[in-house]
Amino acid sequence: MIETELQDKLKQQLIRGATEMSVALTGEQTEKLLAYIREFEKWNKAYNLSAVRDVQQMVARHLLDSLSVVPWLTSQKIDVQKKFPLTRMIDVGTGGGLPGIPLAIMFPEKQFTLLDSNGKKTRFLFHVKTLLGLTNVTVENRRVEEFAPAEKFEGVISRAFASLQDMTEGCASLIKPDGIFLAMKGLFPEDELAPISDKIELLETIKLVVAETDGERHLLIMRAKQ
16 A cells, blocks of 8 residues: 555656656656666665665656756757757667656657666666667667767767766767757856857757755756857
8 A cells, every 4th residue: 555655656746746847758658768767766775776766756756857858859949950950869878767767657759778887787787678668768788988889870969978078079970960969067167168169059059947955056058069
């Protein structure tokens, strides 16, 4: 009974938070997101996927945080889809699959590659991919500098991958010439932009709304200067 009550609480929390952020969830997406976070919590005990231990905090700080970019990948506010058709994306330094797994659930028509050098974390990702039937997910267990994809990506997204300089320089070989970098950050990283200003163009800065979370969150959309 306690377990059922917790599952109901998590479901209500997810739906309430998504609604607050203008993210529409289907029943199937809701169930897959909840199944993912339950597995995340279970595997976290042995695999140390996250410092967050409470599953309700995981919904807020992992699921809702990852979903905060969904409106900006679908809306006309920044016209991302027309200018940059993001059909193939790579989540670099994905860890336990954030934001890649939630985004793959939300966008089954897009292909997501999840890259991480930590073997324990990629084993978890293989498990989740199989469990949830995520045919649009590819898992790569290797360092970013060792990965040479047969086809380059239209977008590189990262939620916690070092500095903007490390991201844009380290992932330069993974992205198409007209591809974009999508960096999820906390406070606006003014100090990180200065060292790359001669090579990287900041196309858009979006202040994200993350339900149930304090502090600022930003999405920076960048590309190599042409």
